[in-house]
Amino acid sequence: MSATIHRLSRNSAPSLEPMMSLVAEDLNSVNAVILARMQSRIPLIPELAGHLIAGGGKRMRPMLTLACARLLDYAGTRHHRLAAAVEFIHTATLLHDDVVDGSAMRRGKRTANMIWGNNASVLVGDFLFSRSFELMVEDGSLKVLKILANASAVIAEGEVNQLTAQRRIETDEDQYLDIIGAKTAALFAAACRIAAVVAERPEAEELALDAYGRNLGIAFQLVDDAIDYVSDGETMGKDTGDDFRDGKITLPVILAYARGNEADRKFWKETMSGLHGDNADLAHAQSLLAATGAIDDTLARARHYGQRAIDAIGMFGNARAKAALTEAVEFAIARAY
Known part of the structure; x- marks a missing residue:
């Protein structure tokens, strides 16, 4: 068993503390x-934006920009404004997502759309997107602008793709x-890759950091989609089974549907199409997910992608930063346990 696999299988509880201390x-x-x-x-703009930005988020994405810059021994300050741009993009997407999903809770608090309404949430999200692009332009790098602008477009495409797949049980794993x-x-x-751009490192290092962030992001979402069915609202900061009630076709559902018998598949078709969806249905869904x-x-897939993320930064030499980034992967996966 390799050292990296051993780290991913550790018994002690990992945390973001090493990365937080690093940056x-x-x-x-x-x-x-x-x-x-x-x-x-x-006044409504900073009031609403501050509700989410100061609402208990871990700042994981901007911390990744900062930690990757440390990994590369970058000594400048350009990454500070770009990390802020990353956080603004993330916050804007959360504001928009909560409107689309009709979410009532995020990070254990009422969502902005529940307090100020959908219109205000969407418009403040637009404001934060605009602020993020101001910060990118001020940096002056067309390459950074291209990476973050492309990420913003891809995020929007992903959300639309998810919307079109909603309540469609035939959605496949691909x-x-x-x-x-x-x-x-x-x-x-993108948050990881831009560190290599500002540090003026070769493309191979850009791509390595891109691979680290991309695989970490996939692992992170796989865990989120699993714990939607097995965690509690206090731990998650949102209601258990939100994805189920919204008809989101996530990997646990895809696997359970494929492995179920005729009665099970009928249940998934009816509940995901919106015919049912009460607490009794959620409990039955949870039993099917466990049985299959x-x-x-x-979660095994999440560990696989987590290992790929860790392997991607094997080429770098800064031991403290590499250890912090490795533990960030372990933390993302350990949230499910």
Whole structure:
């Protein structure tokens, strides 16, 4: 068993603390940029944006930009504003997602759309997207602009793809992976890759960081989709079974549907199409997921992609940063246990 596989199979509880400690000083600078750039002469904008930005998020995506810059021994400050741009893109997509999904809870708090309404949430999301592009332009790198602008477009494509797949039980695993690769992994990949651009490192290192972020993002979403059925609202910061009630076709459902008998498949067709969806149906869905091993296999896939992420940064030499980025992968997967 290799050292990296051993790390991914560790018994102690991993955390983001090593990465947070690694980038603490840089993150203070990023938070200052975020606070300054979310201001507006329209009071509702910083009020609504601050509700989500200061609402308990771990800042994982901007921390990845900062940690990857440390991995490359980058000594400048350009990555501070770009990490803020990454956080603005992420926050904007969350505001829009909560409107599309009609979500009532995020990170254990009422969503902005529940407090201020859908219109305000969408418009403030647009404001944050605009702020992110201002920060990209100020950086002056067309390559950075291309990477982050492309990620923003891909995220939107992924969300539309997910919307078209909603309540369609015939959605297959390839389309599902395409969806999560776009709506989640694209920003993880871009957040990591831009560190190599500002550090002026060769393309091979850019691609390695892209692969790290992309595989981490896929693993992260696989875990999210699994724990939607097995965790509790207090742990998740949202209601258990939200994906089930929304008719989202995630990998656990795809696997359970494929492995079920005729009665099981009939149940999935009816519930995913919206004919049923109460707590009793959720409980039955959870029993089918357990019986078919769908949750366990989804988490096994997450570990596979997590290992690919860890392997992708094997070429780099900064031991402290590499260890922190490795543990970030382990943390993302350990959320399910």
